[in-house]
Amino acid sequence: MNADALRKLVNQCVRCGQCRSVCPVFQEISIESGVARGKLALLRSFLEGQEVPAEELQGLLNKCLLCKTCGSQCPSGVAADELILAGRELMAQKRGLSPVKKAVFSVLKNRKVFDFCLSMASLGQDFGIKRLPGKRLGAISRFPMPGLARRRVIPPFAGKSLRKQYPEVIKVNQPQARVAFFTGCMANYIYTGSGKAAIDVLVANHIEVVLPKKQHCCGYPVFTAGDAEDGRLLARHNIDIFSEVTVDAVITVCGSCGSAWRHEYQRLLTDDPVYLKKLAVIARKTYDIAEYLTEVKPINKNDLGEVNAHITIHDPCHLGARGMGVTKQVRQLLSAIPGVKISEMKEPGRCCGSGGSFNLGYYDIARGINDNKVADIAQTGADMVVTGCGSCRMHLIDGLVQNRQEHNVMHTIELLAQSYAAKQAGGKTQKSIS
Amino acid sequence: MNQSHIQQLIKIAGQDRICTEQADLMCYAYDSSLDSQLHRYMPAAVFTPKNAADVSPVLKYCHEHTIAVTARGAGTGQCGGSVAPGGGLVIDLSALNRIVEIDTDNLQVIVETGVVHAELNQKLAALGFSFPPDPGSTKMATIGGMISYNASGMRAMKYGTTREYVLGLEVVMADGQVITTGGMNCRSLKTASGYELTKLFVGAEGTLGLITKARLKIMPLPEKKGIAVASFAKLGDAGKAVVEVFRHKIVPSAIEILDKSAIKAATLYKPSIKLPTDAAAVLFFEVDGPPPGVTYQAQKIAEVCKSIAIEVNWTDEPSQVKTLWEARSVVGAASGRVRPGATRVYIGEDICVPITNVGAALEGIQEIGEKYNTIIVTYGHVADGNFHSAPVIDLDSPEEIERVQQVGDEIHEMALRLNGTVTGEHGVGIVRAKYMEREHGPALAVMRTIKKALDPRNILNPGKMGL
Ligand SMILES: Cc1cc2nc3c(=O)[nH]c(=O)nc-3n(C[C@H](O)[C@H](O)[C@H](O)COP(=O)(O)OP(=O)(O)OC[C@H]3O[C@@H](n4cnc5c(N)ncnc54)[C@H](O)[C@@H]3O)c2cc1C
Numbered sequence: 011m012n013a014d015a016l017r018k019l020v021n022q023c024v025r026c027g028q029c030r031s032v033c034p035v036f037q038e039i040s041i042e043s044g045v046a047r048g049k050l051a052l053l054r055s056f057l058e059g060q061e062v063p064a065e066e067l068q069g070l071l072n073k074c075l076l077c078k079t080c081g082s083q084c085p086s087g088v089a090a091d092e093l094i095l096a097g098r099e100l101m102a103q104k105r106g107l108s109p110v111k112k113a114v115f116s117v118l119k120n121r122k123v124f125d126f127c128l129s130m131a132s133l134g135q136d137f138g139i140k141r142l143p144g145k146r147l148g149a150i151s152r153f154p155m156p157g158l159a160r161r162r163v164i165p166p167f168a169g170k171s172l173r174k175q176y177p178e179v180i181k182v183n184q185p186q187a188r189v190a191f192f193t194g195c196m197a198n199y200i201y202t203g204s205g206k207a208a209i210d211v212l213v214a215n216h217i218e219v220v221l222p223k224k225q226h227c228c229g230y231p232v233f234t235a236g237d238a239e240d241g242r243l244l245a246r247h248n249i250d251i252f253s254e255v256t257v258d259a260v261i262t263v264c265g266s267c268g269s270a271w272r273h274e275y276q277r278l279l280t281d282d283p284v285y286l287k288k289l290a291v292i293a294r295k296t297y298d299i300a301e302y303l304t305e306v307k308p309i310n311k312n313d314l315g316e317v318n319a320h321i322t323i324h325d326p327c328h329l330g331a332r333g334m335g336v337t338k339q340v341r342q343l344l345s346a347i348p349g350v351k352i353s354e355m356k357e358p359g360r361c362c363g364s365g366g367s368f369n370l371g372y373y374d375i376a377r378g379i380n381d382n383k384v385a386d387i388a389q390t391g392a393d394m395v396v397t398g399c400g401s402c403r404m405h406l407i408d409g410l411v412q413n414r415q416e417h418n419v420m421h422t423i424e425l426l427a428q429s430y431a432a433k434q435a436g437g438k439t440q441k442s443i444s
Numbered sequence: 445m446n447q448s449h450i451q452q453l454i455k456i457a458g459q460d461r462i463c464t465e466q467a468d469l470m471c472y473a474y475d476s477s478l479d480s481q482l483h484r485y486m487p488a489a490v491f492t493p494k495n496a497a498d499v500s501p502v503l504k505y506c507h508e509h510t511i512a513v514t515a516r517g518a519g520t521g522q523c524g525g526s527v528a529p530g531g532g533l534v535i536d537l538s539a540l541n542r543i544v545e546i547d548t549d550n551l552q553v554i555v556e557t558g559v560v561h562a563e564l565n566q567k568l569a570a571l572g573f574s575f576p577p578d579p580g581s582t583k584m585a586t587i588g589g590m591i592s593y594n595a596s597g598m599r600a601m602k603y604g605t606t607r608e609y610v611l612g613l614e615v616v617m618a619d620g621q622v623i624t625t626g627g628m629n630c631r632s633l634k635t636a637s638g639y640e641l642t643k644l645f646v647g648a649e650g651t652l653g654l655i656t657k658a659r660l661k662i663m664p665l666p667e668k669k670g671i672a673v674a675s676f677a678k679l680g681d682a683g684k685a686v687v688e689v690f691r692h693k694i695v696p697s698a699i700e701i702l703d704k705s706a707i708k709a710a711t712l713y714k715p716s717i718k719l720p721t722d723a724a725a726v727l728f729f730e731v732d733g734p735p736p737g738v739t740y741q742a743q744k745i746a747e748v749c750k751s752i753a754i755e756v757n758w759t760d761e762p763s764q765v766k767t768l769w770e771a772r773s774v775v776g777a778a779s780g781r782v783r784p785g786a787t788r789v790y791i792g793e794d795i796c797v798p799i800t801n802v803g804a805a806l807e808g809i810q811e812i813g814e815k816y817n818t819i820i821v822t823y824g825h826v827a828d829g830n831f832h833s834a835p836v837i838d839l840d841s842p843e844e845i846e847r848v849q850q851v852g853d854e855i856h857e858m859a860l861r862l863n864g865t866v867t868g869e870h871g872v873g874i875v876r877a878k879y880m881e882r883e884h885g886p887a888l889a890v891m892r893t894i895k896k897a898l899d900p901r902n903i904l905n906p907g908k909m910g911l
Contacts, residue, residue, distance in 0.1 A: 021839050022780070024788055025476045027520045030538075031560065031583035040538040040558075041468065041492060042519065048471035055470060060484070066467035085777030086788075 011096045017057040023050045023088045029080035034361045035073060038378040043070050046080040046090035053097045068101040073372060075365030075379075076234055078332040092277075095234060102236030111235055111367075119240055121226050146418045147201065148407050162373065163408040165200050172198045172205035176221050180209060185218040187307055190257040192248070192296075194267035195227050196400025204400070204420075207427035208263050208299050214430045215307060219261075222251045228270040231366050233278060242282070245275045249288050259306060260296045263423060265329025265336070265399045266366065271296040272334060298329060299423050300398060304339040309346070315432025316349035317425060322392035323352065324383070324406065325359040326399035332359070336398070340422050344396060347429040353390040360386075364405035380409035388415055395419045445488040445511050445532050453489065453533070456501050463490040472534045475519040475526050478789040479875045482845065485527035487514070487534040494539050496556060496614065496656035503654065504620025506533060510901050513618075515650035517558065517589030520581045522790035523873030525593065525649050529907055537588050540656060548573055550631055551662055552611060557588030557655050573662045576603035579869070580776055588655050593871035594647035598698040598730075598772075601827035603663070605869070607646045614657035615645055618899040626659060633661060644894070649871055650905040652898050666697070666732035670742035670760035671768050674753040675723035679703065682725040683803035685752045686826055689729065690799075692748050694741050698730040699827035703806055705782065706775045706823040713778030717771040723754060725806070727826065728772050735760075772823075779821040779834040788821070788834045791848055791875070792855030796830040796868030805862055809833045812854045816847045830868030872909045880910035 011019075029046040030036050036045035043049070049070055056062040074094050081089040106112070142148040148163040172193055189212060197205035212219050226247050233241025252260055262268035272293050279285045303309050323340060330337050337359070344350055363369065363379030383406070387395055395410075395417050397403055406419045454462045463469065472490050474480035493499050506513050512532030519526050528534050540558035547553065548571050555564060561575070562582040568574050578597040579585050585595065591613070596605035611633065612626020625641040645652055676682045686699055702710065707719045707726060719726055727749075731741035742758040749756045759765060779788040797805045806822060809831070813820035824831035835851055837844040856866045856879055866872075866879045880888050888910060895902070895911045902911075 018785065018840075022787055024780070024790070025474060025481070026581065027476065027518050027584040028581075030518055031562065040536075040541075041463065042471035042536070043468045051474060052467055052470055055484075062470065063466045066465055070467055085774075086780060087777075 011099075013057055013100065016093065016096050016100065017054065019088070020050050020054045020057065020093055022086055023047065023054075023090070024086050025051065026085060028083065028085055029090060032079045032083050034077060034079070034363060034379045035075060035375060038375050044073060046074075046094065049074065049094055049097070050088070050090060053093065064101065064105055068098075068105055071097045071101060072235075072368075073375075075327070075361050075363065075368050077327040077361035077365065079327075079361065082332045095236075098234070098236035099238045100236075102238075107235060107237060111237075118227055118232065119243060121224065142411065144418075146407050148411060161412070163411045165404055165407070167199055168202040170202075172202040173221055173223055173225075175202070175206070176209065178221055178223050180213060180219040180221065182213050182216050182218050184216060186216040187258045188218040188220065188256070189259045189261050189302070190220045190222060190252055190255050192225060192228070192252070192260055192262050192267055192271070193221070194262065194264045194400070196403075197263050201400050201403060201421065204263055204424055207421065207424040208261065210427045211299075211303065211309075211423060211430055212261070214313065215303070215309060217307065220255050220257055222255060224251050226251075228267040230266045230270050230274070233274065234366060238278060242278050245270070245278055245289075246285055249275070249285055249292065252292050253288050258295065259302060260292055261299050261302055262296065263299050263398070263421065264401075265298065265326040265333050266401065268296060268298045269328040269333045298334055298336045298339075298398065300339040300343050301334070301336045303426075304342045309343070309426075311346050313433055314347050314426075314429040315435070317347050317429045317432055318349045319394050319425065320351045320353065320392045321394045321396045321425070322355045322387055322390040323358050324355070324362060324387075324395055324397040324402060326397060326402045327359075327361050329398045330359045340396075340398060343422060343426055347425060350425065351392075353392045355386040355390050357386065362402045362405055362409070364401045366401055369405055376405065377409070377412070380405055381413060384409045384413045384415060387417060388413075393417060396422050396425055398422050449509055449511060450489050452505060453491065453502060456505055457491055457493070457498060461492050461494065461498070463492065464488075472516065472519070472536065473527060475521045475524060476790055477522045477524045477873070477875055478791045478848070479524045480527050481789075481839070483529075485524070485529045486531060487528040488531045490534045490536055492536045492539055496540060499535065499616045499654055499656055500620045500622050502533075502535070502620075503616050503618065506903055507619045507901060510903060512906050513654070513903050514905050515588065515592070515654050517586030517592075518560070518581075518584045520585050521589060521593060521873060522793060522870045523867070523875045525871050525873030525905070525908055526589070527874070529874060532903075535654065537586065537656075543567060544657065546571070547631070548662070551633065552631065552659055553662055554657060554659050555587055556657055557586060557591070559587050561585050561587065561590060568662055569665060572665055574665050575609060575660055575662050577606045577609060580773070587658055587660070591646050591655055591658060592649050593869065596869045598700055598825050600825060600830070600869075601699070602695050602697045607643060609661040610642055610646055610658060611661055612659035613642055613645055613655050615653035615655050617653050618901065618904050622656075623653075631659075647871070649873065649908050651895055651908055651911050652904065654904070668735045668738045668760060669697070669730060669732045669762070669765050670738040670758065671731070671765050672729040672742050672745040672749070672756060672758035673726060673768060674729070674746075674749040674756040675720040675726045676753050677724055679724050679806045680803040681752050682727050682826070683800070685727060685749045686799055686802065688748050688752065689745055692744060694731070694744055694748075696729045696741070696745065696827060697732040698728070698825070700728040700730075700772050701802075701806075701824055701826040701831075702726045702728075702772065702775060703810075703822045705819065705821040706779075709778040709782050709821050710771050710775050712781045713774050714771075717774070719771060720755060728768065730769075775821070775823045776832065776834070780836055782821060783819055783836045786819075786836045786838050788836050789839070789848060791835060792852035793832050793834060794830060794868050794870040795833075795855060795859035795864055795866060796828065797859055797862045797864030799826075799829050801862040801864065802826055802829055805829070805831060805858065805864070808858045808862075809855060812851055812858070815854075816851045818844070818848055818851050820851070825868075828868070829864065874908060877908065877910040
């Protein structure tokens with residue numbers, strides 16, 4: 011978006027301040043610069059050529075979770091999160107990115123180097139981190155690490171990435187459909203269990219799964235940091251790779267990856283008609299796993315065995331009502347599992363405070379927002395939290411540990427996979443909390 | 445205010461409670477007025493107290509060094525009241541947001557003044573009670589801001605304004621002294637003891653003291669609501685209908701008007717809202733109370749309006765009542781949509797006139813819009829003669845900005861000519877200071893005397909309200 015177009019859109023904000031009532035960051039820090047109204051006012055001044063300290067502006071624009079709550083409730087229809095994102099792009103063009111982000115993105119852009127770094131990290135990690143006891147995937151670092159709060163619980167990297175665990179095509183007898191699986195980084199390198207569960211459930215439904223080896227990070231962390239150019243690079247790469255496979259659908263297991271395909275790539279590639287055309291073919295058939303298994307290839311409830319669990323559901327911002335709109339489908343799947351009891355929390359769609367890399371830059375704010383979420387979780391009396399985003403999962407586990415709560419956090423599809431496994435084993439699974 | 449003052453204030457208040465970063469300060473250079481979009485009123489520093497007790501030492505220091513202090517709630521005011529034209533210290537009370545006590549038996553609550561109106565009312569609603577003044581900015585306005593502007597809303601005719609619900613206050617005076625108005629330990633609902641200091645601070649716009657706590661009267665929520673919707677061929681007919689309803693001994697809890705422009709805006713925003721687009725005005729009459737009374741009153745209003753209106757309908761079915769109110773509530777937000785690419789601005793936006801002059805005021809606003817070739821969407825609380833007129837302009841055009849300022853002037857002048865006031869609920873601040881003399885005459889001098897007595901160094905919100 012050019013600066014003038016952006017200025018015109020920013021002008022639509024009448025400064026009524028309603029965003030103050032919903033912004034999780036503002037509710038934590040109670041300072042006007044924390045909320046969309048403040049950020050847009052600064053951006054407007056900057057675009058009008060008034061003297062605004064660019065470094066401070068860039069910092070403040072980064073202090074946003076992109077949870078979309080303000081935009082979804084703005085009486086004037088201002089999509090503040092999108093304008094803040096456009097502002098980040100503008101600032102990145104003018105001022106560049108921080109050296110840390112630059113270094114991380116240059117690794118992330120190169121799939122082979124990225125792969126290599128993460129496998130090295132997984133090999134060496136037991137020296138650097140101490141795994142927490144119990145089932146939840148959590149560890150704390152033994153030494154101070156740059157950019158990471160000391161007490162923070164992080165997940166260990168998987169010993170072997172998901173895509174290395176499987177052949178490129180996972181065949182089934184008499185396939186009912188053929189899907190490509192866009193794993194995203196979380197399911198590939200960290201929560202491989204959720205990727206495996208997705209494959210298991212798809213296979214159990216006689217769906218052939220293609221796992222394109224050359225797929226790359228969706229780019230969300232890159233373009234939301236303002237690096238649109240590299241975002242486009244990753245988008246084009248993924249579009250090329252997924253255009254090569256003949257499939258009925260593309261499946262994602264993370265709201266941000268799914269949103270990238272459905273919404274963000276479109277925005278990034280507005281000036282690229284060739285790729286827009288290719289994208290349209292894929293975006294149209296991209297589904298979150300919960301959506302696919304309810305609306306496109308509905309599961310047969312008779313295949314589900316008992317899983318004895320009392321759960322509550324967290325709707326990630328980019329998967330839920332403000333993103334891909336996948337909320338009721340998740341509940342449909344989970345409530346179909348015999349033995350599962352769902353106790354809804356107060357506001358399942360309220361942001362957990364993770365915000366991709368936001369929780370790295372502003373851990374204390376992210377922690378505060380998450381503490382409210384953990385309190386809501388605790389109030390339900392459930393033993394487990396189910397969600398559809400790896401980043402939320404990571405942040406929730408940290409919050410639960412910090413608040414001495416015993417809950418495990420799982421991906422929706424993992425619970426469903428357990429249910430299929432229970433049926434196949436002809437009995438019950440163990441209650442899956444640690 | 446110089447660097448050494450800032451260093452001293454940091455010593456008193458703590459490093460993390462005083463903001464001095466340029467970008468942070470710029471976020472306190474506006475409220476929701478057009479005026480503060482056109483000017484940048486930069487404070488030298490912003491203080492964000494976490495506890496009421498933190499305010500007094502800061503004010504004491506500012507008093508000693510004659511540093512201007514501007515209180516700020518949510519900054520949703522529309523007349524530049526919470527910005528600091530002369531610099532100095534802005535005190536942002538957003539973090540003073542604790543509800544100290546809810547005492548439904550004695551029909552009162554005690555709150556810190558940064559509490560947001562909707563949050564208080566959500567807690568009260570769960571107990572079957574409410575704090576009745578109800579601004580459209582409920583989701584963001586603070587109790588301190590409401591008290592300081594004497595805010596109200598749609599239901600002021602029946603339930604009154606904020607003033608009627610403030611029982612007592614904790615106020616930090618200009619010199620840092622903390623006083624309690626309404627009696628130190630008083631928990632009564634009325635008093636005849638002494639000067640009415642509590643009400644002196646209501647509507648004072650932070651010029652007499654900084655309010656840190658408030659004791660507020662609350663009311664049980666009405667059991668039921670009903671609504672009658674009438675559309676009219678002429679604006680004057682709508683005015684007649686309002687008078688007739690009162691003559692028939694009915695006191696609706698709200699009477700809201702949408703003129704032709706507002707009907708258009710609401711319909712553009714939400715086409716599913718079915719409003720008669722050929723009418724000159726639509727009136728929404730809300731009635732509340734025990735169920736039989738609600739049905740009786742809604743029917744009666746429909747009957748009274750029948751001979752004046754083109755069409756009248758009524759309902760007491762809760763979901764229908766909700767849908768109809770939605771039509772009313774979207775108008776403010778929808779105003780900007782009547783002209784693509786343009787923005788609604790706050791100027792001359794809340795005059796209040798006697799009920800019998802409602803028709804004249806509405807027609808007057810339309811004429812002013814035509815004279816200055818400016819689209820103005822108008823809607824409001826006709827039960828007490830209070831209107832919101834929303835000019836919609838292109839903010840990129842200096843010529844339009846110039847014109848809309850004249851529009852604002854003419855609207856205010858007209859209100860005074862029609863025996864009304866320049867502001868029914870949004871306050872005076874900077875932008876309406878110039879009308880104070882004309883509206884109040886010698887009474888303004890009395891206000892100045894009071895101000896001088898309580899704030900001799902004029903550090904509290906200087907320049908506001910013409911003081
Ligand atoms: C969309 C929208 C709709 C609105 N609808 C209505 C409506 O229906 N009715 C209505 O009355 N108003 C309405 N308003 C105007 C405004 O929201 C109210 O007047 C509100 O009460 C202001 O509260 P605030 O917390 O934002 O105060 P601010 O704007 O921050 O401050 C208002 C004034 O009070 C002073 N002040 C604030 N806190 C204190 C304190 N603790 N002690 C001393 N002085 C203090 C400030 O210095 C300033 O002069 C609306 C505004 C918007 C944007």
